[in-house]
Each structure stands twice: as structure tokens, then as C-alpha cells.
Amino acid sequence: MAHLRELLGPDGVVDNPDLIDRYNSDPYGGARGGARIVLRPRATQEVAAIVSACAAAGVGIVPRGGGTGFLGGARARYDGSELVLSLERMRKVREIDIDSGTITVEAGCILADVQAAAASKDRLFPLSLGAEGSCHIGGNLATNAGGIQVLRYGNARDLCLGLEVVLPDGSIVDGLRALRKDNSGYDLRNLFIGSEGTLGIITAAVLKLFPVPAQTVCAIVGVLDAGRAVALLHQLQALTDSAASCFEFMPRGAIALAREVVPDLARPFGAHDYDLVLMEVGGSRDNLGETVEAALAGALEDGLANDVVIAASEVQRRSFWRIREAIPEAIGRLGWIITHDVSVPLSRVAGLTAELQTELTSLAPDCRLAIYGHLGDGNLHVSVLPPAGxxxxxxxxxxxxxxxxxxxxxxxxxxxISAEHGIGEDKAQWLQQFKSSEELDLMRRLKRALDPLGIMNPRKVLTQLP
Ligand SMILES: Cc1cc2nc3c(=O)[nH]c(=O)nc-3n(C[C@H](O)[C@H](O)[C@H](O)COP(=O)(O)OP(=O)(O)OC[C@H]3O[C@@H](n4cnc5c(N)ncnc54)[C@H](O)[C@@H]3O)c2cc1C
Structure with a gap:
């Protein structure tokens, strides 16, 4: 430890109980971590030195980004057998390469700062989610985060071209390449993306940049059910050359919960009580607005939509988004019995929604349901809340x-069973039950091959390791 203190400098080791509190927090007040030591490296070589020292001492390492993950993935044990490795001091933008359309950043960069760095060069880094002001790009890649623009740009995995990773034995793999094509053997990068810190520590990444769309049309649509929302999505995509960047589904029940907590939410359709779709379509073609209007007019005629409002100002657009944001906020404040983040093929979204509605109501008749989310990605957030009060x-x-x-x-x-939030510690038992034994076995073999000592984020994702 003395060696690491010297290496990391005075701010590199946090062991004061008053200062350590925030590294043990959970975004929604869930189970806290019990770390007594937090190490804060400034460079990849320092990460490698920490990992080597932990491997030699058999100490578990819990990588931590912004600490916004939902499933206890960045939570350390209370018994002192694990330390937290925070990437928060590694936040340099190493390079913006306009010709290659890439930005190379360190893992501790806050997502909003990466977006801002891209915007400063008139480019878009499209990963966007509610926690973007505090989550780190390393955490986003480790969880393969999704968010609100997956429909158009993909999730964190799709936005990453190269990674630098420190392996559990302390060696550094430099895969920071800005290549759109690279078939030189196994895809090592994608092994680490979504592995939630169980196979290695992501220290830097090459990310894709995009042109900023010249205009974005935002609309809110009243629909009768999820089935019509899916049909509306297909119609919209066909008429706009798949230019929709987000397509969020908010059923009546979820909106009612949101209004309990945020009573002054906009009512785009007055007293009419529809399920709502919030959509955005972006692009540079001249007649984008007219095209979206025509698509929505067609949807009204075909009975896919009951009413439509296209945002006439940024203020109105914000008021639509506020409805969407208020739903998870309400669920967090009212408290839930269960909450899950799941995905199914788009063709199954309507069927699953109807089935869950019926079966959950029959099993827990007094409880309240919210089945909402990134419908365009086949991604639903399913929460069951206790009865009012x-x-x-x-x-x-x-x-x-x-x-x-x-x-x-x-x-x-x-x-x-997990669309975008990962498995962490809290869903590891469910993964055990619902992933096939062959897939679990392959995952365990990979884990053992890379981390034979089991020091990288112990207990997360996989249980039952030897
Ligand atoms: C208000 C709110 C809205 C959200 N909305 C979304 C959403 O729309 N879509 C979505 O996908 N998620 C969402 N999330 C969840 C969360 O923001 C994401 O999972 C995010 O990617 C986590 O990043 P983080 O830096 O906070 O990671 P942390 O919570 O610190 O860590 C998450 C996991 O990654 C590991 N990890 C962190 N950094 C590294 C690293 N450098 N190398 C290896 N492993 C690492 C940790 O050990 C842990 O297992 C939301 C969260 C909140 C609070």
C-alpha cells in the first residue's frame, strides 16, 4: 500500500470514512457498498500498477465510473477484501480526428463532456442518457449503455472503434485503433464492452463521431396501445428513410404515476387519455418537417395515431421530454416492488406488453404497473409498484x-432479461436461471481464462465461479 500511495500521490488514495461515502452510494438509494479504500489513478500505467499489486495480494478490484449504474455493479464488499478503483482522474480527451470521424478519450471522461468536446468541433457524439452529466464513458462501455438514440446510432458498443484495457494480470492491451474494418482475428474489443468490469479495466476508447443533423423534428403522438405504436414506427421509418433517432413509449398508467409526483406535466391532448409516443426524427434534407407531417397525417388516417402535436419550439419539446423523464423519477420516488429492464424483438413488443399487463394484474391486483421505454429498440422498463399509499x-x-x-x-x-442496464450483482441470480447453461458455461470459461484469480469485480455478472 505504501508503494501505491507513493505512486498515486496525495489525492490518489481515499481512506477517510467521510470522503469515501460517495464511492459507496447507489443512484436510487439501493444497497450501499462497503469500500474502505478507493484508489484514483491518473494514467493507464498507474491502473496497471494497481492491478498488478492487487493480483499479487489477492485483493478484489471494483472499477467505478460515475456510480450511476442500477444493479450494484460498482458496489464493493464490506469485509475489506475488495477496493474500489475510480477512473475519475482519467478524464483527458486525447485526440479528435475529424478526418477519421473519431474522438479518443480516457475512461473517466463524463459523457456530457465527450458530447461537448464533439460539439466544439461541430460533430455529434450521440450516446445520450438521463445520467449523462455524471456517468463516465468507461462505465458506459462497461455496461454497453443504450439511452435515447439507439434507434438511429446504436448503443455504446456500436459507437466504439477501439479500446485500451488493463487485464487482470496488470498487462495493458492497446487496441486504440480508429478502424471501420478490422478482421484480423477475434473481436477482442467487444469482449470487454458490456463485461461490467469483470474481465479488465477500460482505460481509454476511440469513439465514433457523426455530423450534427441540420434539423430535428420532435412530435408527441396519442395512440391506443403498444401494437399501434409499433405499426406507427414502421410507417415513420419507411417514409423518412429510417431517420427516427428516438421512439419512446409511455402508456397511460405510467404517465398517471408521473403526474402524481410532477403534477404540472404538459397535457398535449388536454383531457384525452392516450398512451403517448415521443419521437424525434433528425436529418439534413430540406423537407424533413413536411415528410414527418405527412407520415403522421397518414398514421392518423390509418388509425395508428389518435392525435399528434409537433413541437413548435424548444420549450414545447422540453415539456414533452419532461413527461418521459418524470416516469422513472416517479417510480424512484414512489418506490417499487420490482423493476426490470428487458428487451424482445420488435415483433413481440405488443404481445409481451399485453401479456404482462394481464398476468401481473392477476398476480398482484392492487399493485400499479409501468411498462414503458425505448420501444423503437424493443426495450421495455417494467416496474410493479405497491398500491397507492x-x-x-x-x-x-x-x-x-x-x-x-x-x-x-x-x-x-x-x-x-437485461436490455441496457447490465447484470451487476443484483441480477446475477436471475442470469443464472434464465441464460442457457451452454452460454453460462462459455462465459465462465472466458472469465477463468482472463481472470484466473477472480479479482476483477468479484460476484458481478457470474455467480458460481470455482
Ligand atoms: C437518471 C438515470 C438515467 C439512466 N438512463 C439510462 C439509459 O437510458 N440507458 C442506460 O443504458 N443506462 C441508463 N442509466 C444507467 C447508468 O447511467 C448506465 O449504466 C451508465 O452506463 C453507467 O455508467 P457509470 O460511469 O455511472 O458506471 P458505474 O455505475 O460506475 O459502473 C457500472 C459498471 O461498470 C463497471 N465499470 C465502470 N467503469 C469501468 C471501467 N473503466 N472499466 C471497466 N469497468 C468499469 C463497474 O464496475 C460497474 O460494474 C441511467 C442511470 C440514471 C441514474
Missing amino acids: GTADADNTQARELSRLVLSAVVSHRGS
């Missing part, structure tokens, strides 16, 4: 039964 007890039989019902339904539709 009731409190949630997360660790009870009902919660397990409800979770089993949701996840079984998702898997029966050939979906995934």
Missing part, C-alpha cells in the same frame, strides 16, 4: 414471484 418491501416472496413471471415471459418471447 403502500410501501415496497423488496425482499419478499411476492417480489420474487413477480420477477419470475416477468423474466419468464420475456425469455418465452426470445428476449433478454
Whole structure:
């Protein structure tokens, strides 16, 4: 430890209990971590030195970005067997290469700062999510974050061309290449993206940049159900050359919860009580506005949409987005019995939504449901809340039964039990139950090959390691 203190400098080791608190926090007040030591390297070589020292001493390492992940992935144990490695001092933008359309950043860069660095060169880095003011690019890649523009630009994995990674033995793999094509062997980069710090520590990345769309049309649409919303999406994409960047579904029940907590939310359709779709379409063609208007007029005629408002100003656009943002905010404040982030093929979204609505209501008739999310990506957030005025007890039989019902339904539709939030510690048991034994076995073999000592983010993603 003395060696690491000397290497990292006076601000590089945090062991004061008052200062350590924020490294043990959880974004929604869930189970806290118990780290007693946090190490804050400034450079890749320092990360490598820490990992080598931990490997020699058999100490577990919990990488931590902005600490906004939902599933306890960045949570350290209380027994002192693990330390937290925070990337927060590694926040340099190493290069912006306009000709290659890339930006190379260190893992501790805050997502909003990467967006701003791109914007300063009149480019777009399109990864965008509610926590963008505090999450780190390393955390985004480690969780393969999604967010609100996946439909057009893909998730974190799709936006990354190269990675620099420190392996569990302390060696550094420099894969910081800005190549759009590279078939020189196995795809090592994608092994680390989405691995939640269990295979190595991401220290830097080459990310893709895009032209900034000349204009963006934002509209809110009243629909009768998820099935019509999916049909509307297909119609919109066909008429706009797939220019939709987001397509968010907000059913009536979820909006009602949001209004309980944020009563002054906009009411785009007055007293009419529709499910809502919030969409944005971006591009540079001259007649984009007219094209979107025509697509929505067609949807009204075809009965896919009941009413439409196209945002006439940035203020109105913000008021539409506020409805969407208020839903998870309300769920967080009202408390949930279960909450899951799942995905199914687009063709199954309507079926799954209807099935969950019926079956969850029958199992927990007094509870309240919110099934909403990034519908364009087949990604639904499913939350069951206690009856109005009731409190949630997360660790009870009902919660397990409800979770089993949701996840079984998702898997029966050939979906995934985690669309964009990962597995962390909190969903590791469910992964064990719902991923095939062959896939789990392959994941364990990879983990053992890269991290035979099991020091990288222990207990996360995979349980039952030897
Ligand atoms: C208000 C709000 C809205 C959100 N919206 C979305 C959304 O729309 N879409 C979405 O996908 N997520 C969303 N999230 C979840 C969260 O923001 C993402 O999972 C984010 O990518 C986590 O980044 P982080 O830097 O906070 O990572 P952390 O929470 O610090 O860590 C997450 C995991 O990554 C590992 N890790 C972190 N950094 C590294 C690294 N450098 N190398 C290796 N492993 C590392 C950690 O060990 C942990 O397992 C939201 C969260 C909040 C609070």
C-alpha cells in the first residue's frame, strides 16, 4: 500500500470514512457498498500498477465510473477484501480526428463532456442518457449503455472503434485503433464492452463521431396501445428513410404515476387519455418537417395515431421530454416492488406488453404497473409498484414471484432479461436461471481464462465461479 500511495500521490488514495461515502452510494438509494479504500489513478500505467499489486495480494478490484449504474455493479464488499478503483482522474480527451470521424478519450471522461468536446468541433457524439452529466464513458462501455438514440446510432458498443484495457494480470492491451474494418482475428474489443468490469479495466476508447443533423423534428403522438405504436414506427421509418433517432413509449398508467409526483406535466391532448409516443426524427434534407407531417397525417388516417402535436419550439419539446423523464423519477420516488429492464424483438413488443399487463394484474391486483421505454429498440422498463399509499418491501416472496413471471415471459418471447442496464450483482441470480447453461458455461470459461484469480469485480455478472 505504501508503494501505491507513493505512486498515486496525495489525492490518489481515499481512506477517510467521510470522503469515501460517495464511492459507496447507489443512484436510487439501493444497497450501499462497503469500500474502505478507493484508489484514483491518473494514467493507464498507474491502473496497471494497481492491478498488478492487487493480483499479487489477492485483493478484489471494483472499477467505478460515475456510480450511476442500477444493479450494484460498482458496489464493493464490506469485509475489506475488495477496493474500489475510480477512473475519475482519467478524464483527458486525447485526440479528435475529424478526418477519421473519431474522438479518443480516457475512461473517466463524463459523457456530457465527450458530447461537448464533439460539439466544439461541430460533430455529434450521440450516446445520450438521463445520467449523462455524471456517468463516465468507461462505465458506459462497461455496461454497453443504450439511452435515447439507439434507434438511429446504436448503443455504446456500436459507437466504439477501439479500446485500451488493463487485464487482470496488470498487462495493458492497446487496441486504440480508429478502424471501420478490422478482421484480423477475434473481436477482442467487444469482449470487454458490456463485461461490467469483470474481465479488465477500460482505460481509454476511440469513439465514433457523426455530423450534427441540420434539423430535428420532435412530435408527441396519442395512440391506443403498444401494437399501434409499433405499426406507427414502421410507417415513420419507411417514409423518412429510417431517420427516427428516438421512439419512446409511455402508456397511460405510467404517465398517471408521473403526474402524481410532477403534477404540472404538459397535457398535449388536454383531457384525452392516450398512451403517448415521443419521437424525434433528425436529418439534413430540406423537407424533413413536411415528410414527418405527412407520415403522421397518414398514421392518423390509418388509425395508428389518435392525435399528434409537433413541437413548435424548444420549450414545447422540453415539456414533452419532461413527461418521459418524470416516469422513472416517479417510480424512484414512489418506490417499487420490482423493476426490470428487458428487451424482445420488435415483433413481440405488443404481445409481451399485453401479456404482462394481464398476468401481473392477476398476480398482484392492487399493485400499479409501468411498462414503458425505448420501444423503437424493443426495450421495455417494467416496474410493479405497491398500491397507492403502500410501501415496497423488496425482499419478499411476492417480489420474487413477480420477477419470475416477468423474466419468464420475456425469455418465452426470445428476449433478454437485461436490455441496457447490465447484470451487476443484483441480477446475477436471475442470469443464472434464465441464460442457457451452454452460454453460462462459455462465459465462465472466458472469465477463468482472463481472470484466473477472480479479482476483477468479484460476484458481478457470474455467480458460481470455482
Ligand atoms: C437518471 C438515470 C438515467 C439512466 N438512463 C439510462 C439509459 O437510458 N440507458 C442506460 O443504458 N443506462 C441508463 N442509466 C444507467 C447508468 O447511467 C448506465 O449504466 C451508465 O452506463 C453507467 O455508467 P457509470 O460511469 O455511472 O458506471 P458505474 O455505475 O460506475 O459502473 C457500472 C459498471 O461498470 C463497471 N465499470 C465502470 N467503469 C469501468 C471501467 N473503466 N472499466 C471497466 N469497468 C468499469 C463497474 O464496475 C460497474 O460494474 C441511467 C442511470 C440514471 C441514474
